Amino acid sequence: MFVLEHLWIIPLLPLLGAATNGIFGRGWSRAATNSVALGTTGLSFLAAVEMVREFAGLDATQIPWVHSYFTWIAAGTFRADYALQVDALTIVMLLVVTGVGWLIHLYSTGYMADDAGYRRFFSYLNLFMFFMLTLVLAANYTLLFVGWEGVGLCSYLLIGFWFLKKTATDAGDKAFWVNRIGDFGFLLGLFLLFRQFGTLDFAPVFQSASAMPVETAGHGVLTAISLLLLAGATGKSAQIPLYVWLPDAMEGPTPVSALMHAATMVTAGVYMIARSHLLFLHAPAAMTTVATIGMVTAFFAATIALVQTDFKKVLAYSTISQLGYMFLGCGVGAFSAGVFHLMTHAFFKGLLFLGAGSVMHAMGGEQDMRRMGGLAKSIPWTYGCMLAATLAIAGTPGFSGFFSKDAILLAAHSGPYANAPLYWLGILTAGLTSFYMFRLLFLTFHGQARYDHHSVHPHESPPNMLVPLVVLAVLSVAGGWWAAPHLFGGTDLFARFLGPVFGVPETAAANQAGSELLAALLGAPVIAGLLGFLLAWWLYIRRPELPDRIAESLSGPYRLLSGKYFIDEIYAAVIVRPLLWISTRVLWQTVDERVIDGTVNGIARGSEEFGERVRRLNSGNTRTYATWVVLGAVLLTIVLVWMAG
Amino acid sequence: MVPISYYLTLSAILFGLGVVGFVFKRNIITIFMAIELMLNAVNLAFVAFSRALGQLQGQVFVFFVIVVAAAEAAVGLGIVILIARNRQSLNVERVNLLKL
Numbered sequence: 001m002f003v004l005e006h007l008w009i010i011p012l013l014p015l016l017g018a019a020t021n022g023i024f025g026r027g028w029s030r031a032a033t034n035s036v037a038l039g040t041t042g043l044s045f046l047a048a049v050e051m052v053r054e055f056a057g058l059d060a061t062q063i064p065w066v067h068s069y070f071t072w073i074a075a076g077t078f079r080a081d082y083a084l085q086v087d088a089l090t091i092v093m094l095l096v097v098t099g100v101g102w103l104i105h106l107y108s109t110g111y112m113a114d115d116a117g118y119r120r121f122f123s124y125l126n127l128f129m130f131f132m133l134t135l136v137l138a139a140n141y142t143l144l145f146v147g148w149e150g151v152g153l154c155s156y157l158l159i160g161f162w163f164l165k166k167t168a169t170d171a172g173d174k175a176f177w178v179n180r181i182g183d184f185g186f187l188l189g190l191f192l193l194f195r196q197f198g199t200l201d202f203a204p205v206f207q208s209a210s211a212m213p214v215e216t217a218g219h220g221v222l223t224a225i226s227l228l229l230l231a232g233a234t235g236k237s238a239q240i241p242l243y244v245w246l247p248d249a250m251e252g253p254t255p256v257s258a259l260m261h262a263a264t265m266v267t268a269g270v271y272m273i274a275r276s277h278l279l280f281l282h283a284p285a286a287m288t289t290v291a292t293i294g295m296v297t298a299f300f301a302a303t304i305a306l307v308q309t310d311f312k313k314v315l316a317y318s319t320i321s322q323l324g325y326m327f328l329g330c331g332v333g334a335f336s337a338g339v340f341h342l343m344t345h346a347f348f349k350g351l352l353f354l355g356a357g358s359v360m361h362a363m364g365g366e367q368d369m370r371r372m373g374g375l376a377k378s379i380p381w382t383y384g385c386m387l388a389a390t391l392a393i394a395g396t397p398g399f400s401g402f403f404s405k406d407a408i409l410l411a412a413h414s415g416p417y418a419n420a421p422l423y424w425l426g427i428l429t430a431g432l433t434s435f436y437m438f439r440l441l442f443l444t445f446h447g448q449a450r451y452d453h454h455s456v457h458p459h460e461s462p463p464n465m466l467v468p469l470v471v472l473a474v475l476s477v478a479g480g481w482w483a484a485p486h487l488f489g490g491t492d493l494f495a496r497f498l499g500p501v502f503g504v505p506e507t508a509a510a511n512q513a514g515s516e517l518l519a520a521l522l523g524a525p526v527i528a529g530l531l532g533f534l535l536a537w538w539l540y541i542r543r544p545e546l547p548d549r550i551a552e553s554l555s556g557p558y559r560l561l562s563g564k565y566f567i568d569e570i571y572a573a574v575i576v577r578p579l580l581w582i583s584t585r586v587l588w589q590t591v592d593e594r595v596i597d598g599t600v601n602g603i604a605r606g607s608e609e610f611g612e613r614v615r616r617l618n619s620g621n622t623r624t625y626a627t628w629v630v631l632g633a634v635l636l637t638i639v640l641v642w643m644a645g
Numbered sequence: 646m647v648p649i650s651y652y653l654t655l656s657a658i659l660f661g662l663g664v665v666g667f668v669f670k671r672n673i674i675t676i677f678m679a680i681e682l683m684l685n686a687v688n689l690a691f692v693a694f695s696r697a698l699g700q701l702q703g704q705v706f707v708f709f710v711i712v713v714a715a716a717e718a719a720v721g722l723g724i725v726i727l728i729a730r731n732r733q734s735l736n737v738e739r740v741n742l743l744k745l
Contacts, residue, residue, distance in 0.1 A: 620741035626668050 182235015189228030237269030291331025298324025434532030
C-alpha cells in the first residue's frame with residue numbers, strides 16, 4: 001500500500017529530475033543528465049506499475065481511491081486540497097504517460113545528442129511529465145487545472161525550444177494564445193461548477209450531478225457547464241475551431257511532437273471529458289456537440305492531410321483527425337472506447353512521430369516527402385516500425401487501431417447516442433486516413449529515391465532510438481487485443497476494466513444485436529480502409545505520374561486543401577488583425593497614451609506649475625520671512641481668541 | 646496698587662514696537678535689539694501676572710527667558726560679526742542666500 005498511500009511520489013519524481021537538471025546540471029556530462037532524466041521518469045513508471053498492483057487488491061468500496069495530502073487553498077466556502085485520486089481511468093492514463101513518456105525520453109537521448117540545449121530539453125521534458133501526471137492524478141478540478149496550464153506552459157517552452165528560429169517562437173506564441181481562448185471557457189465552466197455545487201472536488205460534484213435530472217430540453221446549467229468545459233477541451237485537444245495551433249507546433253523537436261502533440265498532452269481534453277462524463281451524460285445537447293465537433297474535425301483534418309507534402313504536417317493533421325475520433329467516441333457515449341482509442345493512438349502516433357524523427361535523422365533534417373522515396377532498404381528497422389504503425393492507424397484487422405476505432409464507430413452506429421450521419425462520415429474518414437497514411441509510407445519508403453545521392457546518405461538510427469520504436473511497434477500491434485474477445489461474442493476486457501468508472505460497458509447493447517450485425521458493422525471501416533490503401537497504391541506505386549496530373553486538373557480543390565482551407569488566413573483577417581488594430585489604435589494610442597499617460601503627466605505638470613508659483617514666496621529676504629511669521633502669529637491669536645470667545 | 650491692565654498695556658506696546666522694529670529696520674543690530682525688546686515685553690507680562698495671581702511660576706519663566714536671551718545674544722552677535730566681516734555691511738537686505 002506504500003505507493004497508494006504516497007501517490008505524490010509519482011508526479012514528484014519527474015519534478016525532482018527537472019529541478020536537478022535545470023538548476024544544478026550546468027556543466028554535467030550527457031550521461032549524468034541522462035541518468036537523472038531517465039532515472040526519475042523510469043522510477044515514476046515503476047511506481048505507477050507498483051501502484052496498479054496495489055490497486056488490484058482494493059475493495060470495490062475503496063474505489064475511487066482518494067487521498068488528500070494538505071489543504072492548498074481555503075478561502076470562504078471554497079476549499080481545494082492537494083488531493084490525488086486513482087481509478088481505472090487514471091491507471092490507463094498514468095501507464096500511458098509514464099510508459100510512453102519514458103520511451104520518448106530514451107529516444108531523445110539519441111535524437112537530441114548533438115543539440116546544444118540538451119540539458120534544457122530534458123529539464124523541460126521532465127517538467128512536462130510532472131504537470132501531466134498532476135493532471136491525470138488530480139482529485140479536483142482546481143488541481144487538474146494546475147496540470148492543464150502546466151502542460152500548456154511546457155508545450156509553449158518546447159515548441160519554441162529552438163528559440164533563435166522566428167517561426168518556432170511564433171508557433172509557441174500561437175499555441176499559447178489559442179489555448180488561452182479555450183482555457184477561458186474552461187475557467188468559466190469551473191466558476192459555474194462551483195456556483196452550482198459549492199465545490200470542485202470530483203466525488204461530490206459527480207454525486208450531485210447524477211442526482212439532477214437529464215436536461216433533455218437542451219439547455220440548463222449542466223449543459224452550460226459541459227459546453228464551457230468542451231471549449232477548454234477543444235483548445236487543448238486541437239478541435240475545431242481551436243485546432244490551428246497544432247500543425248504549427250511541429251516546429252518543436254520531433255520527440256516533443258511525439259510525446260506532447262500526439263501521445264499525451266493533446267489527449268488531456270479527451271481525458272477531461274471522460275472524467276466529467278457524468279456532467280455530459282446529463283446534457284444530451286452537449287453530447288451531440290462533442291460528437292459533431294469531433295467527427296467534423298476528424299473529417300476536415302483528414303482532407304487536409306491528403307495533400308500535405310511535409311512529413312510532420314501530415315502526421316499533425318492526422319493527430320487532429322484521430323483526436324476527433326476520440327471526441328466522437330465520448331460524444332456518442334462510448335467513453336471507454338474514446339479512452340481506448342486515446343491509448344492505442346498514443347502507441348501508434350507516438351511511434352509514427354518517432355519514426356518521422358528517425359527518417360529526418362537519416363535524411364539530415366529533410367521533412368519534404370517529395371525529396372524522399374525508396375528509403376525502405378536504407379533504414380529497414382524504421383520502415384518496419386512505421387509500417388506497423390500505419391497498419392494500426394489505418395484500422396487493419398488485428399492491429400490496435402482496428403479495435404479502438406471500430407469500437408467508436410460501433411457506438412456511433414448502435415450505441416445509446418447513435419448518430420447515422422456521423423457514423424457514415426466516420427467510415428469515410430477511415431478511408432481517407434488509410435489513404436493519406438499509405439501515401440506517406442509509399443512516398444517516403446517506396447518508389448524511386450528522389451533525394452540527392454551525393455549530399456544525403458540515409459543511415460539507420462542508433463539503438464537508443466530504435467528500441468523505443470520497436471517497443472511501440474509491438475504495442476501498436478498488440479495494444480488493442482484487450483477488445484479482441486468482443487469480436488467472438490465475449491466481453492471487451494478494456495471496457496470491463498473501465499466499467500467501474502463509466503458504468504456498464506456501452507457495447508452491451510451491441511452484444512444483443514448479434515454477431516452477424518457486428519461483423520457487418522466492423523466490415524464497413526475495414527473495406528473503407530482497404531479502398532484507401534488501394535487508391536494510395538494505385539496513385540503512388542503503380543502510376544506515380546498521376547497525382548500531379550490530378551492536382552493540375554483539379555487545381556481549385558487542390559489549392560483549397562493544400563492551403564488548409566485558408567483557415568489561418570481567415571482567422572488572421574477576422575480576429576487577429578481587428579484585435580491588433582484595436583490594441584494599437586484604441587488601447588495603446590488612445591487609452592494608454594492619451595487617457596492614462598495624459599492624466600499622469602497632467603498631474604505632474606500641474607504640481608510643477610504650482611511649485612513654480614509657490615517658489616517665489618521663498619525670496620531669501622529675512623524681513624519678508626519675518627513679516628510672514630508676524631502675520632501668522634496675528635492670525636493664530638485671532639483664531640484662538642475667537643475660539644475662546 | 647497699579648492695576649494689571651496698565652502693565653499689560655505697556656507690555657503690548659513694547660512688544661508692538663519690537664515687532665515693528667524687527668520687520669521694518671534693515672540694520673541687523675537694530676533687529677537684534679528689537680528681538681530683545683519683544684522678549685522683555687513678554688517678561689514684563691509674566692511678572693505682572695505672577696504678582697497679580699500670587700504665583701511664582703511666572704517669575705521662574707522670566708529667568709528662563711533671560712537665560713535664553715543671553716545665549717541668543719552670544720550666538721547672534723557671533724553671527725553678526727561674521728556677516729559684517731564677510732559682507733562689509735550690516736544690511737539684512739544683502740543677506741538673501743536663504744532660498745532655493
